[in-house]
Amino acid sequence: MKLLALIKKEFHRFFHDPRLIITMLLPGVVIFALYTFIGEISYADEEREYRVYLSGDSAVVAVIEQVILESGDKVEWLPLEDEEAARREIEEEEATAILTFSENFDLLGEDARVGIVYDGSSEEGLTFYSVASSILIGVGMRFPIEEEAIGDISEMGTDYLSSILPMLIVSFVFSAAMSVTLESVAGEKERGTLATILVTSAKRRDIALGKIVPLSCISMLGALSSFIGVALSMPKLMGVSLGTFGGYSVWSYLLVAVSILGTVPLIVSLIAAVSTLSRSVKEASGYVSVVMILTMVISLITAFLPAMGDWVVAVPVLNAVVAMQSVLSGGLAVWQTLVGTGINLLFTVLLVFVMTRLFSSERVMFGK
Amino acid sequence: MEEIVRAEGLRKTFTLSKKQQRIEQTGETRRIAVDGLSFSAYRGEIYGLLGPNGAGKTTTLRMLATLIRPDGGDAFLAGHSIVKEPDKVRDIIGFMTSELKLEGFFTPDYLFDFFGAMHGVGQDVLAVRKRELFSRFGIDRYAEVPVKNLSTGMLQKVSLVISIVHDPEVIIFDEPTNGLDVLTAKVVTDFLAELKGMGKSILLSTHIFSLVEKLCDRVGVIIDGKLAEEGTLEEVAKGDLETSFFELYHRIKGDAV
Numbered sequence: 326m327k328l329l330a331l332i333k334k335e336f337h338r339f340f341h342d343p344r345l346i347i348t349m350l351l352p353g354v355v356i357f358a359l360y361t362f363i364g365e366i367s368y369a370d371e372e373r374e375y376r377v378y379l380s381g382d383s384a385v386v387a388v389i390e391q392v393i394l395e396s397g398d399k400v401e402w403l404p405l406e407d408e409e410a411a412r413r414e415i416e417e418e419e420a421t422a423i424l425t426f427s428e429n430f431d432l433l434g435e436d437a438r439v440g441i442v443y444d445g446s447s448e449e450g451l452t453f454y455s456v457a458s459s460i461l462i463g464v465g466m467r468f469p470i471e472e473e474a475i476g477d478i479s480e481m482g483t484d485y486l487s488s489i490l491p492m493l494i495v496s497f498v499f500s501a502a503m504s505v506t507l508e509s510v511a512g513e514k515e516r517g518t519l520a521t522i523l524v525t526s527a528k529r530r531d532i533a534l535g536k537i538v539p540l541s542c543i544s545m546l547g548a549l550s551s552f553i554g555v556a557l558s559m560p561k562l563m564g565v566s567l568g569t570f571g572g573y574s575v576w577s578y579l580l581v582a583v584s585i586l587g588t589v590p591l592i593v594s595l596i597a598a599v600s601t602l603s604r605s606v607k608e609a610s611g612y613v614s615v616v617m618i619l620t621m622v623i624s625l626i627t628a629f630l631p632a633m634g635d636w637v638v639a640v641p642v643l644n645a646v647v648a649m650q651s652v653l654s655g656g657l658a659v660w661q662t663l664v665g666t667g668i669n670l671l672f673t674v675l676l677v678f679v680m681t682r683l684f685s686s687e688r689v690m691f692g693k
Numbered sequence: 694m695e696e697i698v699r700a701e702g703l704r705k706t707f708t709l710s711k712k713q714q715r716i717e718q719t720g721e722t723r724r725i726a727v728d729g730l731s732f733s734a735y736r737g738e739i740y741g742l743l744g745p746n747g748a749g750k751t752t753t754l755r756m757l758a759t760l761i762r763p764d765g766g767d768a769f770l771a772g773h774s775i776v777k778e779p780d781k782v783r784d785i786i787g788f789m790t791s792e793l794k795l796e797g798f799f800t801p802d803y804l805f806d807f808f809g810a811m812h813g814v815g816q817d818v819l820a821v822r823k824r825e826l827f828s829r830f831g832i833d834r835y836a837e838v839p840v841k842n843l844s845t846g847m848l849q850k851v852s853l854v855i856s857i858v859h860d861p862e863v864i865i866f867d868e869p870t871n872g873l874d875v876l877t878a879k880v881v882t883d884f885l886a887e888l889k890g891m892g893k894s895i896l897l898s899t900h901i902f903s904l905v906e907k908l909c910d911r912v913g914v915i916i917d918g919k920l921a922e923e924g925t926l927e928e929v930a931k932g933d934l935e936t937s938f939f940e941l942y943h944r945i946k947g948d949a950v
């Protein structure tokens with residue numbers, strides 16, 4: 326089958342060229358090195374001490390303590406006697422947070438409640454909050470977390486994972502997709518090797534799919550490498566332990582994975598279509614960079630505008646960012662993820678169709 | 694004699710971009726590149742389309758190779774219409790131009806198999822053809838060398854062999870020797886002669902008189918997108934091809950050379 330031969334060729338090209346593989350995997354390594362380095366500097370001698378008032382009890386407390394100890398910090402649990410006094414201490418930055426569990430919390434009955442009051446203006450308060458809340462989310466979704474920040478929440482901290490990570494993921498996908506797709510589509514067009522394939526009786530649709538399918542798989546690898554780079558450097562960078570990742574349920578992981586899986590082919594086909602329209606790799610990379618920056622800016626805005634309307638699911642790429650944000654901040658955004666992914670796939674199909682048309686267009690392929 | 698290629702009133706008009714108008718210093722927005730071109734080439738012969746720069750040779754051959762569509766007219770290759778059955782046509786022609794390149798990373802062996810698959814050639818047939826063509830043109834020793842590391846002559850041979858991977862009935866070749874040094878040019882002309890010996894029909898375009906004299910059985914002279922004259926090499930050359938061409942050219946264009 327011609328499509329199969331086209332796909333195989335693309336994989337062969339990539340996996341037999343160490344230079345390409347290194348270019349694809351390097352960002353992950355660089356991110357790890359860089360973030361770890363930044364982390365070393367900012368948290369070098371800083372060992373954090375949390376003073377947390379505790380009311381009620383739960384097995385979760387031990388887990389939280391474990392995670393904190395693992396990241397090299399200390400925690401002191403104090404019995405909550407006077408809430409007013411404790412809040413005042415938090416305001417004065419003498420205590421980190423108040424953690425309250427309802428009676429028989431661990432039975433996770435209908436009436437299980439948990440509350441976190443934390444210092445939103447300090448590093449310690451924010452980190453403790455993100456560690457504790459992600460672990461609590463991991464325990465189960467049935468109880469609401471009553472949370473309250475005291476003081477102004479410093480921007481970056483609140484929930485690093487949920488607001489920034491989706492945007493980072495999309496930017497990894499973008500740069501991974503760019504590094505292979507520009508070369509493979511715009512490069513082949515520029516060098517005249519694509520025209521050689523167009524002379525054969527291979528269907529234009531197969532030629533388009535023969536690019537997008539393998540390039541999506543390869544980009545996924547690159548994005549994964551970057552993602553692992555971030556995950557590994559997270560403890561150093563944020564002072565947050567890897568345990569935070571473990572705090573999510575299997576379902577959350579699955580939903581995030583679905584969002585990513587839906588975004589990669591979309592971004593690859595977008596770059597491929599732009600590459601087909603461009604005359605050279607240089608021209609294509611100019612256009613794609615603009616698209617990428619635009620996407621990043623919009624994603625960044627959504628990270629700080631938590632309450633977006635439902636219309637967001639109709640916006641390709643952005644829908645995935647928002648869906649991942651809500652999953653990572655504890656909601657099981659099943660509807661958002663599935664509809665968003667469906668819409669992204671729809672756009673991908675549309676772009677494959679556009680590419681097929683472009684490959685058939687003599688003005689695009691053989692124009693002066 | 695059996696007609697293998699028949700062009701009937703082929704027309705192609707291009708819209709000129711602003712940039713192109715500037716480069717060519719012209720105010721016109723449309724350019725008639727091929728203007729009702731008709732000609733016939735016969736099976737087993739080499740037919741040469743001879744014309745000056747801008748005459749419309751490349752445009753004509755691209756239409757025959759179904760890379761671009763004519764605005765008017767049609768052409769038939771081994772009976773298949775380029776307008777109605779472009780996929781059929783692509784499988785019975787081998788198209789060669791200097792603009793079609795092979796990816797330097799791959800080996801001749803890989804590319805032969807890949808393009809064989811692109812034309813839907815079965816694996817058994819492909820293996821036999823590869824052995825035969827590679828040994829005939831001395832490629833076998835370089836079969837596993839990435840194309841980018843081959844000498845120009847060897848690369849040219851590989852490109853030629855790959856363009857006939859599917860054993861096409863008609864070989865279409867735009868400016869076969871353009872930009873090649875004498876040695877590589879000889880590789881190409883020898884190859885074409887060999888193909889003719891194998892019974893293939895060849896259609897080539899050129900502005901080089903000696904190439905026509907050396908290779909072609911029949912010639913069509915194309916000027917301003919129209920066929921100015923057609924016949925066997927003897928009929929068109931009338932003793933000397935170059936002299937006859939310029940006489941024809943002056944008759945059509947006046948003294949504006």
Ligand SMILES: Nc1ncnc2c1ncn2[C@@H]1O[C@H](COP(=O)(O)OP(=O)(O)OP(=O)(O)O)[C@@H](O)[C@H]1O
Pocket residue numbers: 691692693707708709710713724725726744745746747748749750751752753900
């Ligand atoms: N894609 C295109 N867009 C606009 N004009 C074109 C295009 N292709 C060819 N032309 C114009 O059509 C005319 C015929 O061009 P063509 O390339 O067919 O000539 P040619 O006989 O191959 O000449 P040469 O010997 O220079 O290769 C030229 O004036 C050229 O500028």
Ligand SMILES: [Mg+2]
Pocket residue numbers: 750751752867868
């Ligand atoms: Mg030409």
